[in-house]
Amino acid sequence: MTETIYYGVLIGLGATLAMDAWVFIQNRLWSLPLPNWAMPGRWFAHLFRGKMFHKDIGQADEASGELVLGWLFHYGVGVVYGIVFLFMVGPTWLKEPDFLSAWIFAIATIAAGWFILQPGMGLGWAASNTPTPWKSRGLGLIAHTAFGLGLWASGILIG
Template sequence: MINTIYSGVLIGLGATIAMDAWAFIQNRIWGVPMPNWAMPGRWFAHLFRGKIFHHDIGQSDEVPSELIVGWLFHYGVGVVYGIVFLLIVGTTWQTAPDFLTAWVFAIATIAAGWFILQPGMGLGWAASKTPTPWKSRGLGLIAHTVFGLGIWGSGVLIGSTI
């Protein structure tokens, strides 16, 4: 079990780094704005104050170090996803990592953003209250595909050391 958790942490970190690298590439090539992790940080911090849903997270009270909280939340979720992935597929996946399994899992993880985080921040179900919801959804699906590539790539790297 310890090996599963350890490998899951590494896979989650690798996948989250891949997702962030993709955000950087999109920003540099196409001018897609970088994620503002302060707002998810603010939302996460407000959970401990008993507030899940906000009309507009930008209008909610600021919290100390919300940008740092947001980054920690972002990477914490990635690590949890890495561990959950290995708990679902089993550690034998690491001996022959396949992209399809990683991709299906990564696409499924977008549900948390669409149906918990975004409505909680006041953006509506699956970004329905944003100016361009279909663009947001498409970019999210691409980002989670890259997350899946990160799961698979991390699995390949970790599997080669087993």
């Protein structure tokens, strides 16, 4: 069990790094904005104040160290996903990592963003309150595909 958690942490970190690398590439190639991790950090901090849903997280009281907290939250979620994934598929997955199981899991994880984080920040269900919800959803699916590629690639590197 300890070994599964250890390797889950590693593949979760690798997957989150892959997702961030893809977002950086999109920024450089197509000038898409980089995520502002301060806002998820602010949202996360407000959870401890008893508030989960906001009309507009940008209008909520700032939290001390919200940018750092946002990055820690982002990587923490990625690590938890890596651990959960490895427990779901079993540690033998590392002997022969397959992309399909990693990709399906990664796509499924977008549900947390669409149905918890985005509504909590005032963006609506699946970004429905944003100016371009379908673009946001599509970019999210692509980013989570990069996460799946990162799970798979990390599994190959570890195995």
